[in-house]
Amino acid sequence: MMKIDVLTLFPEMFDGVFGSSILKKAAEKGAVDYNVVNFREYADNKHKTVDDYPYGGGAGMVLKPQPIFDAVQALSDGAAVKPKVILLCPQGERHTQRKAEELAGEEHLIFICGHYEGYDERIREHLVTDELSIGDFILTGGELGAMVVIDSVVRLLPEVLGNEESHRKDSFSTGLLEHPHYTRPADFRGLKVPDVLISGNHKLVEEWRTKESLRRTWERRPDLFEAIELEPVQRKCLEEIKKEGL
Known part of the structure; x- marks a missing residue:
């Protein structure tokens, strides 16, 4: 305690x-x-x-x-x-x-x-x-x-949060800002949840989350990249994001 x-x-x-x-x-x-x-x-x-x-x-x-x-x-x-x-x-x-x-x-x-x-x-x-x-x-x-x-x-102490993964993937815990979140309904007043999140394909969902986390960090807090070392897959995603912004 x-x-x-x-x-x-x-x-x-x-x-x-x-x-x-x-x-x-x-x-x-x-x-x-x-x-x-x-x-x-x-x-x-x-x-x-x-x-x-x-x-x-x-x-x-x-x-x-x-x-x-x-x-x-x-x-x-x-x-x-x-x-x-x-x-x-x-x-x-x-x-x-x-x-x-x-x-x-x-x-x-x-x-x-x-x-x-x-x-x-x-x-x-x-x-x-x-x-x-x-x-x-x-x-x-x-x-x-x-x-x-x-x-x-x-909130970081053991068993305080219902799901231990909740804080491990928080913004800043990974060094990056967290990816966007969505919940039901999938279509709210014509505003739709990205198709990949309701596809049931967990691999594609994780890839989307990784890329959107990188995108959000690049757009809002690019200074954070100075303090972390990206994995090869993350570096590739970030390069794609930069090209998309051109």
Whole structure:
């Protein structure tokens, strides 16, 4: 079972996310155990303040190191395996499917969700193992980013999805964007499903899916080809696609 701890000042934000859909089912199946902690509880001052003015001046408030250090220590004490401590931060590494697959192999993840102007740098330098960003934009806090990362990780855990092939062929899992999908009816208001998909010929269906996955990637995210090595059949399909576009 994977253990996921979330440090946040707004624990109620996670109620609906962890209590719904696949994330809820994952917990019910015993694949994951969620624990949401308000790190204000670890503040060592009588007013339970967790932020302060930045040294050197400037706008905004900065999260103090003490409450977060103490919270992470309390959650880590006695753990059989040292947890990954993940900081949600716009300066972090861009989260990807590959990173989600890497984190899905861990036993214990601790997510730190900040607010205000930022974190005391000592948190980043001496406590955190991974810094993640979900995009080049700024949110009011790290909670939404943590939810996105957790969702992408938990769905990869064994037996969480009904069909293990569901995530193995996802966009980015193969390095390419996923092929188009269709379902019934075969003819909807004159818009028809490609004949090959209802032909019953599984070999032709797989060939179509391979080619359409390549086509979609070439048209929408050609940069992805820089990070993968295509098989000979895929290279041949891609050349055909390029010629078709001329």
